Amino acid sequence: MNTLLKIESRNAVLLKMAELLERERKQIIEINKGDLEAYKGEDISMYDRLKVDDAKVDEMIKAVTHLASQDDPVGVERFSFKHDNGMQVYNKTASFGTVLIIYESRPDVTVEAAGIAFKSGNKILLKGGKESTNSNLKIVDLWHEALKEEGASTEWVEYLQFNRTETQAFLEKPTQQVDLIVPRGGERLIAFVKEHATCPVIISGRGNNFVFVEKEADLDIALQVIINAKTAKISACNALDKVLIDKYLPNKETFIKNLISKLKEHNVEILGDGAVSKFDDVALIPSESIWSEEFLDYKIVIGEIASTEEAIAMINKYSGGHSSSIITTNEAEAKSFMENVDTAAVYHNASTRFTDGGQLGLGGELAISTDKLHQRGPIGLQHLVTNKWYVYGSGQIR
Template sequence: MNTLLSIEKRNAVLLRMAELLEQERSAIIAINKKDLEAYKGDDISMFDRLKVHDAKVDEMIKSVTHLASQDDPVGVVRFSFKHHNGMQVYNKTASFGTVLIIYESRPDVTVEAAGIAFKSGNKILLKGGKESLNSNLKIVALWHQALKENGTSTDWVEYLEFNRTETQAFLEKPTQNVDLIVPRGGERLIAFVKQHATCPVIVSGRGNNFVYVHKAADVNIALDVIINGKSKISACNAVDKVLIDKGMPNKNEFVNTLISKLKASKIEVLGDNTISKENGVEALQSNNIWYEEFLDYKILIGEISSTQAAITKINKYSGGHSSSIITTNEAEAKLFMENVDTAAVYHNASTRFTDGGQLGLGGELAISTDKLHQRGPIGLQHLVTNKWYVHGNGQIR
């Protein structure tokens, strides 16, 4: 296990990384072009996540700079207690040790996730997808340069150039100590990691997010929130399902406006039996589609009888990620928010805000749909475990 680096040292490495990203900006973008040209798949969301342009580099720089400005998440006293025998007891946050991050296609994860894990005092093992290998190796070389220039071992950030078989073997019998695994990617990747891992896994699960338009909704807010929910189809916080209260006044007029706005944005609209009959859109083929995360220019609209029915439906079909209610009725909003079982619940706002940076964490390692050990965006302050510190002067029990 690497000895914990001082907070000054960790921050200095992060700030140097920010400078190197700026300095090597055009080289990173040029190397990423090779990865884009070599990508032969037809997954548009994968391609979108693979691409590095100026704005992505800006985000990478912002993320490490912001991390350097944040308080040390390690050694924070969570609880203290003075025993009657005179012992002083503290419970403090502690780093995990070694964190393995397995991810697909996103070179920005090589900066942001590694930065969060490093700032939390952890050694990082990065296992990126083959589609982003050139981009990732370039970024890891910058991490190594930042570490070396600060007189620190490059062991703190290690890239695992493994194929699927080697990755499976490593998960089942790690050749070095691993304390926590964070998979970031699609359902297949997450299932693969959960099946083979022999240490704790934080699951960054699927989206399949719902917006419920209550009968007392402000229709302009509803339209804005739904359209915004489809503004980035590759995001896990995108909206896939819309439930419309059948008691909504001028319901058909609202649905027609919504459908025409979605179609203007080139989004394919499906409807349940009622919506498809009344509004002339394609009907769903099977109820199983309610479980599906689309990651595509596609949305499903259904009618629902009440807030309680909406809660039941969301709890059955959603990925446990994000859901939103659009209403001017505070009591209905409260009922919905307290009873919908998703990591983030919204009232009159877009699910696209489920993101560490947007929710005040400065960045995120992943968005957990598990309930242990942290739910929703996992920021710097969540990537720690804890430890008991007990000070005595000879006490025995």
């Protein structure tokens, strides 16, 4: 295991990385164009995540620069206690050791997620998807250049060029120490990692997020939240898939017609339950199982529901445990919804698109966990640590 790099060295590498990303901006975008041209898949969200443009490079630079400015998450005292026998006991945060990030399509993960894991004192193993290999390898070269410039070993960031069979073999019998695995991608990737991994996995789960328009909703807010959450970035795990509308909503028909019209402007395919499918441009859902699906596409399901209690039950049954929002002016209904819906993030009168480390004040994220251990929701720098007990004595025995 590599000896923990001093915080000054970790920060210097991150700042050097920001410089190198700026210097190599044009080449990164050019190499990425080759990956985009070679991508033959039909998945528009995969393509969207694969693309690197100037705005993406700006985000990468901002991410590593911000990380360099944050406090060291390692060695933070969480608890201390003076034992009756005179021993001094401390509990402090500690790095995991080696973190393996397995991801699809997103070259920015090679910077942002790796940066968070590196700042947290971990060695990084990266296993990207074949669709983004050239973009990823270029960025890993920059990591190695930054590490060398600061006199640190290039082993801190390692790229694994494995095919699926080799990846499975590595998960089942790692040829080097792995302390934590973070899969970033679709449900199939996450299921594959969970099935084969022999060490802890942080499940960065699916979205399938819900908005509930309660009967006392401000309808203008409801419209703008739904349109934003559905159409701003369809490839995001915090995008909206399902809308539940209170059957006792005043002006319900007018609202639904307005909503359909706005969604149609964005070319969203609309499906509805029995009550909503009677409107023009809405197809009847093929089966109840569609309520469980995450679309990552211009597609939405709208249904009618009789109460906040029923909305809570519906969301808890079908959602991915990621994000849900209630639109209402009734504070008591909002409170009940937020306390009882079992998702990592709950919103009142706001878009689910804010479930994101940068937006929720963490500066960035390694992943958005839908697990409840050891951290739920966006996993930032301060969460990518374990802990360790430091006990100082003078010969005490028990």
